[in-house]
Amino acid sequence: MFSDLENKIKSAIRDVPNFPKPGILFKDITPIMLDAVLMDEIAEAIVLQFKEAKIDAVAGIESRGYLFGVLIAQKLKVPFIMIRKEGKLPAKTIKQSYDLEYGTATIEVHDDAIVTNSNVLIHDDLLATGGTAVAAAKLIQQKANVVGFSFVIELAFLNGANLLQNINKNVQSLITYS
Amino acid sequence: MFSDLENKIKSAIRDVPNFPKPGILFKDITPIMLDAVLMDEIAEAIVLQFKEAKIDAVAGIESRGYLFGVLIAQKLKVPFIMIRKEGKLPAKTIKQSYDLEYGTATIEVHDDAIVTNSNVLIHDDLLATGGTAVAAAKLIQQKANVVGFSFVIELAFLNGANLLQNINKNVQSLITYS
Numbered sequence: 124m125f126s127d128l129e130n131k132i133k134s135a136i137r138d139v140p141n142f143p144k145p146g147i148l149f150k151d152i153t154p155i156m157l158d159a160v161l162m163d164e165i166a167e168a169i170v171l172q173f174k175e176a177k178i179d180a181v182a183g184i185e186s187r188g189y190l191f192g193v194l195i196a197q198k199l200k201v202p203f204i205m206i207r208k209e210g211k212l213p214a215k216t217i218k219q220s221y222d223l224e225y226g227t228a229t230i231e232v233h234d235d236a237i238v239t240n241s242n243v244l245i246h247d248d249l250l251a252t253g254g255t256a257v258a259a260a261k262l263i264q265q266k267a268n269v270v271g272f273s274f275v276i277e278l279a280f281l282n283g284a285n286l287l288q289n290i291n292k293n294v295q296s297l298i299t300y301s
Numbered sequence: 302m303f304s305d306l307e308n309k310i311k312s313a314i315r316d317v318p319n320f321p322k323p324g325i326l327f328k329d330i331t332p333i334m335l336d337a338v339l340m341d342e343i344a345e346a347i348v349l350q351f352k353e354a355k356i357d358a359v360a361g362i363e364s365r366g367y368l369f370g371v372l373i374a375q376k377l378k379v380p381f382i383m384i385r386k387e388g389k390l391p392a393k394t395i396k397q398s399y400d401l402e403y404g405t406a407t408i409e410v411h412d413d414a415i416v417t418n419s420n421v422l423i424h425d426d427l428l429a430t431g432g433t434a435v436a437a438a439k440l441i442q443q444k445a446n447v448v449g450f451s452f453v454i455e456l457a458f459l460n461g462a463n464l465l466q467n468i469n470k471n472v473q474s475l476i477t478y479s
Contacts, residue, residue: 139391149391153411157358157380162371180335186364190381193340193371202335203368213317213327233331 128168129298131161132275136298150276150300152248156190165297166194169246169273172295176270179241180204182232184259185211188247191275195246204236204243206259217265221258230258237263242270250274250296253283260290271295306346309339310453310476328454328478330426334368343475344372347424347451350473354448357419358382360410362437363389366425369453373424382414382421384437395443399436408436415441420448428452428474431461438468449473 135155142149155161169191182204183192189205196203209218209229216231237243243263247256250272260269271293277284279301287294313333320327333339347369360382361370367383374381387396387407394409415421421441425434428450438447449471455462457479465472 137392142391143388151391153383153390153392153414156371156374156383157414159375159378159380162381163375186367186385189364189367190371190383193334193368194375196334197337197341197372200337202337203340205331205334205368207364210321212331213320213329214315214331236331236335 128164132165132298135161136276150249150278152187152190152275155275162191162194165275166191166198168297169195169275169295170198172297173244173271173273173293176244176293177242178244178270179238179267181244181246182206182259182263184230184245184247184255187249190248192246195244195273202236204232206230206232206262217262219258219262219265221254221261223254228255228258230255230262232262234266237266239266241267243267244271244273245269246273248274249276249278250281250283250287250294251278252281253286256283257286257290260287264290276300306342307476310343313339314454314476328427328456330365330368330453333453340369340372343453344369344376346475347373347453347473348376350475351422351449351451351471354422354471355420356422356448357416357445359422359424360384360437360441362408362423362425362433365427368426370424373422373451380414382410384408384410384440395440397436397440397443399432399439401432406433406436408433408440410440412444415444417444419445421445422449422451423447424451426452427454427456428459428461428465428472429456430459431464434461435464435468438465442468454478 137151181196277296359374455474
């Protein structure tokens with residue numbers, strides 16, 4: 124669908140071996156941010172992926188989900204909802220905990236940032252196992268609807284999309300590593 | 302200069318008492334992010350504040366500095382440099398430590414994200430004591446020049462701007478609390 128763009132993104136992404144721990148090949152998106160034209164093309168392409176969806180707000184997951192999340196929200200002219208790690212949002216929040224490899228984590232959103240029964244697109248830079256995105260979806264679903272999931276990169280071999288499709292079939296990424 | 306805009310921003314900001322600790326009145330910018338028009342107006346106004354500056358890149362401080370930092374970089378069509386907390390950037394970094402009230406903190410940037418001798422605008426959402434912004438400036442100055450500092454909010458009673466003006470006189474905020 125966006126084969127030229129896919130090639131540009133793949134060329135920009137840097138593989139970093141053994142980060143954050145031995146055996147992991149980390150996909151580093153930070154070089155993308157140094158190319159202003161590519162950044163805009165990515166945000167445009169994501170908007171196009173969801174052109175059939177009714178999106179009332181974009182929720183970005185801290186902190187790399189803010190990078191394109193804000194740009195997508197601006198292009199759609201809709202609110203940007205900040206999903207943050209626990210303890211960082213000052214006003215009344217709703218929370219969602221989820222399991223990590225060791226222990227649990229909690230994410231939060233301001234209660235009044237989510238309009239009841241509105242349609243929210245969840246965005247993050249990368250889909251791995253899907254654990255964080257599922258938690259983000261459950262968080263949003265405490266008050267509203269999840270209309271889809273947007274990622275720049277999908278690590279398809281971790282099967283995260285399968286989990287997300289149980290929530291909403293509209294799971295989109297711009298590039299996939301299988 | 303932007304008095305209508307100032308009023309809109311001040312109306313959107315939420316005061317949260319006793320966050321993150323007793324006695325602090327926290328200025329919460331998250332409601333701004335729910336107003337797509339206001340977000341764009343803020344980014345436009347910041348670009349206008351620096352229209353005389355030669356800006357090669359915008360550096361945003363994790364994570365609220367990403368929100369408008371990305372928008373400003375996109376409007377200027379220049380790279381966005383991610384300044385992160387220690388340990389989050391996967392490739393070769395340069396680091397800068399700074400003192401906190403108790404202990405120290407370290408911020409990092411990818412070494413190859415900064416072009417040698419380029420002119421970098423540092424952005425964060427809020428200027429308080431200036432400690433983090435000074436550290437960000439020292440980090441950038443390891444390779445490049447700081448052409449100015451941009452904030453949405455300045456807490457003038459903490460005198461952070463004085464510290465920053467020793468580095469570059471061009472310290473701008475959109476709204477000030479005195």
